[in-house]
Amino acid sequence: MNSKTQPYDVLVSMQNKITKEKHNHFRDMMVSSIYSQAEEIANNVVTKSNKKKIDWDKKLDDILTSRITGYPIMFLLLGLVFFITITGANVPSALLADFLFGIEAQLTTFFIKANAPAWLHGILILGMYRTLAWVISVMLPPMAIFFPCFTLLEDLGYLPRIAFNLDRLFKKAGAHGKQSLTMSMGFGCNAAGIIACRIIDSPRERLIAMLTNNFVPCNGRFPTLIAISSIFIGSAVASKYRSIAATFFVCILVLFGISITLLVSWGLSKTILKGVPSSFTLELPPYRRPQFGKIIYRSIIDRTIFVLGRAALVAAPAGLITWILANVFIGNQSILAHLAAILQPFGRLIGMDGFILIAFILGLPANEIVLPILIMSYMAKGSILELDSLNAMGNLFIENGWNWLTALNVMIFSLLHFPCATTLWTIKKECNSLKWTLFAAIMPTIIAIITCFIITQGARIIGLI
Amino acid sequence: MGLTCQSCGKALLKEKFNIRVGNNDRLVIALAGNPNVGKSTVFNALTGLKQHTGNWPGKTVSNTRGSYKYKNKKFVLVDLPGTYSLLANSVEEQVARDFICFGKPDATVVVTDATCLERNLNLVLQVMELTDHVILCVNLMDEAKRKGIFIDTKALAKALGIPVVGTSARSGEGLIELMDKIHNISIGLEKSSPKRIVYPKEIEEEIKKLIPHIKGLLGDQLNPRWVALKILEGDKTLLDSIQQFLYTENCFKHQSEVACVYE
Numbered sequence: 001m002n003s004k005t006q007p008y009d010v011l012v013s014m015q016n017k018i019t020k021e022k023h024n025h026f027r028d029m030m031v032s033s034i035y036s037q038a039e040e041i042a043n044n045v046v047t048k049s050n051k052k053k054i055d056w057d058k059k060l061d062d063i064l065t066s067r068i069t070g071y072p073i074m075f076l077l078l079g080l081v082f083f084i085t086i087t088g089a090n091v092p093s094a095l096l097a098d099f100l101f102g103i104e105a106q107l108t109t110f111f112i113k114a115n116a117p118a119w120l121h122g123i124l125i126l127g128m129y130r131t132l133a134w135v136i137s138v139m140l141p142p143m144a145i146f147f148p149c150f151t152l153l154e155d156l157g158y159l160p161r162i163a164f165n166l167d168r169l170f171k172k173a174g175a176h177g178k179q180s181l182t183m184s185m186g187f188g189c190n191a192a193g194i195i196a197c198r199i200i201d202s203p204r205e206r207l208i209a210m211l212t213n214n215f216v217p218c219n220g221r222f223p224t225l226i227a228i229s230s231i232f233i234g235s236a237v238a239s240k241y242r243s244i245a246a247t248f249f250v251c252i253l254v255l256f257g258i259s260i261t262l263l264v265s266w267g268l269s270k271t272i273l274k275g276v277p278s279s280f281t282l283e284l285p286p287y288r289r290p291q292f293g294k295i296i297y298r299s300i301i302d303r304t305i306f307v308l309g310r311a312a313l314v315a316a317p318a319g320l321i322t323w324i325l326a327n328v329f330i331g332n333q334s335i336l337a338h339l340a341a342i343l344q345p346f347g348r349l350i351g352m353d354g355f356i357l358i359a360f361i362l363g364l365p366a367n368e369i370v371l372p373i374l375i376m377s378y379m380a381k382g383s384i385l386e387l388d389s390l391n392a393m394g395n396l397f398i399e400n401g402w403n404w405l406t407a408l409n410v411m412i413f414s415l416l417h418f419p420c421a422t423t424l425w426t427i428k429k430e431c432n433s434l435k436w437t438l439f440a441a442i443m444p445t446i447i448a449i450i451t452c453f454i455i456t457q458g459a460r461i462i463g464l465i
Numbered sequence: 466m467g468l469t470c471q472s473c474g475k476a477l478l479k480e481k482f483n484i485r486v487g488n489n490d491r492l493v494i495a496l497a498g499n500p501n502v503g504k505s506t507v508f509n510a511l512t513g514l515k516q517h518t519g520n521w522p523g524k525t526v527s528n529t530r531g532s533y534k535y536k537n538k539k540f541v542l543v544d545l546p547g548t549y550s551l552l553a554n555s556v557e558e559q560v561a562r563d564f565i566c567f568g569k570p571d572a573t574v575v576v577t578d579a580t581c582l583e584r585n586l587n588l589v590l591q592v593m594e595l596t597d598h599v600i601l602c603v604n605l606m607d608e609a610k611r612k613g614i615f616i617d618t619k620a621l622a623k624a625l626g627i628p629v630v631g632t633s634a635r636s637g638e639g640l641i642e643l644m645d646k647i648h649n650i651s652i653g654l655e656k657s658s659p660k661r662i663v664y665p666k667e668i669e670e671e672i673k674k675l676i677p678h679i680k681g682l683l684g685d686q687l688n689p690r691w692v693a694l695k696i697l698e699g700d701k702t703l704l705d706s707i708q709q710f711l712y713t714e715n716c717f718k719h720q721s722e723v724a725c726v727y728e
Contacts (some may be wrong), residue, residue, distance in 0.1 A: 007683060007707070007711075008683040008704060008707060008708040010678075010682055011682065011696065011704050011707065012678075012701075012704055013693075014678065014696050014698060015696045015701070017703065018696070018697065020699065020700065022697075023697070023698055023699030024487060024654055024699075026668060026671075026697040026698050026699075027697075027698035029664065029665055029667070029668055029697070030664060030668065030694065030698060031552075032664070033662055033664050033665065033668075034587050034590050034591065035587060037590060037663070038584075038586035038587045038589075038590055039583055041624045041625065042582050042583035042586055043583075043585055044616075044624060045582075045616055045617045045618075045620045045624065046582055046583070046614060046615070046616055047614075047615045047616075048613055048614050048615075049613035049614075121578070122556070150654075183698065198556075201555045201556065218641055258666075272470040285501045285609065286580060288608070291635065447478055
């Protein structure tokens with residue numbers, strides 16, 4: 001081994017013989033040689049036609065990345081995507097629900113005919129199948145609309161412009177400008193956003209980006225936000241403007257999430273992750289004509305089916321466990337009700353209830369299943385009803401004591417709380433530190449609790465509720 | 466998004482060494498290029514894989530592999546992260562450099578953006594310093610044409626001393642020619658003689674002094690001229706990589722690290 005390490009030592013000593021100034025001097029000379037030769041070659045082989053066409057890219061960039069118009073356009077585009085998603089998803093969602101719950105009815109008939117025991121029917125149909133059906137009918141349509149829209153913006157080349165617009169804000173927060181890109185990826189999936197953090201070179205800034213990624217809602221949480229927003233915010237206005245009101249509110253939530261991202265990044269970079277943001281040059285790629293066929297194919301196959309498959313895989317066992325928890329009785333109450341009762345006082349303090357908190361905890365494997373779990377625990381408590389529309393869901397929630405404040409808190413908590421298990425696992429793999437992984441779970445949860453606490457107590461003190 | 470391939474980088478190198486040891490019927494092709502020049506599109510077009518492509522820089526963070534068959538030969542294509550140079554300023558640059566340097570691919574394709582060729586040529590010139598088996602793929606020719614930019618690929622090939630293929634990977638234009646060149650260069654049917662970058666006299670003299678020593682140390686494992694340059698500019702990362710890839714005994718053993726075999 002000793003003889004084998006020799007070449008390395010010799011090379012190092014060769015290198016060390018040269019002074020640092022010399023190194024830099026040589027390096028500068030090399031770089032300028034490379035550049036001048038590249039320029040010379042390019043000049044000889046590239047011809048540009050003289051009839052100067054209008055530089056559309058530049059004209060567009062002037063508008064899309066201007067200080068004045070950049071942000072409103074960003075907000076409008078974001079809103080447009082949400083609006084298309086919310087309005088477009090309603091009809092197919094209802095159709096899918098009808099279809100899947102129709103099958104449920106037939107399966108139930110089959111179970112009765114086969115004289116199957118009630119618990120088996122409960123576990124398989126009311127537990128697993130119902131959760132699965134819910135996940136599919138609520139998640140599939142918005143995803144099938146949202147992902148292509150998002151991919152379209154990506155393909156057009158708009159995403160880097162978002163990064164460009166937000167760059168200044170992230171710098172001010174002591175974070176890396178590229179964090180705006182990883183944040184955008186987080187809209188699709190936080191775990192993907194975490195992996196995208198590799199594009200940030202500085203370990204300090206990469207860690208900040210990873211720890212704050214889950215403050216933007218991923219597609220697992222969008223359906224939750226959209227559904228609750230449609231029920232509680234949408235119903236507050238005339239039916240004509242429901243979708244618009246719901247869209248507007250989801251946009252506000254997203255902006256709130258981005259503000260928290262910036263705020264927490266700033267806080268981290270001023271305290272435990274001190275440092276100066278490193279500079280980088282963000283290159284704005286040319287706008288390209290999107291390839292619609294490929295967009296649809298990729299966003300449906302790569303993202304929608306992938307995410308849905310994962311959600312379904314998690315939802316089925318989670319549904320089963322929840323059903324058992326809700327139907328195994330200790331004393332005169334189910335295990336779930338016991339657990340909820342323990343958490344109830346704390347839940348009330350932050351404007352929710354014990355069942356909601358249980359749903360968030362059981363939803364750790366995937367955020368998609370928080371609502372189905374909640375619905376199941378509410379339904380197991382009282383009358384079984386067929387959950388075929390948002391209205392039915394709204395009624396169920398209201399029967400269980402929800403009001404607009406509860407809805408608001410659930411949405412805020414969903415936006416800010418601990419990331420899902422997949423994301424945490426990814427963080428662990430990427431930063432290789434259990435300490436930071438735990439921090440990534442606890443820090444957002446504390447922020448979520450504090451925020452909900454302030455909102456709830458504030459509303460109660462002012463007398464809004 | 467690079468999700469498919471977690472811990473590639475060095476693990477891939479190690480794995481590739483294994484390919485070289487026992488398996489000679491596969492030709493390994495590296496795909497290098499600046500960020501956002503359509504590398505992934507070229508990759509997909511050649512391999513038929515559905516790697517996610519996106520119009521923003523930095524999309525491919527880790528390496529991705531795929532394979533295709535052409536003229537009865539099997540080609541394994543490695544999509545390297547996009548870099549502007551090989552000066553090892555970042556992890557991506559180091560990964561790309563180490564792969565080309567120590568992985569010794571049978572050919573390296575540098576994908577460039579026809580609409581901003583000059584900037585892209587910096588990387589091409591640097592890759593040419595490293596290896597003789599380089600092919601230049603000038604992608605996005607359709608877009609350049611739309612913008613009124615014309616590129617004389619023949620003159621470019623002559624100026625660089627390597628094969629140059631103009632492509633529009635999205636529509637599939639020029640891909641057959643590209644595969645042809647890859648085939649010819651990687652099996653040695655066609656020889657290229659890359660023009661080296663000429664440095665100022667001061668540097669060239671230092672290089673001359675260093676080369677015999679380096680040859681004595683490393684033999685022909687690496688291009689001595691290039692190692693000399695790295696010593697002159699004080700790049701410690703290359704020396705570390707030399708130690709790691711050429712002189713660490715267990716560099717063949719970590720097969721378990723390989724988490725990304727596509728085939």
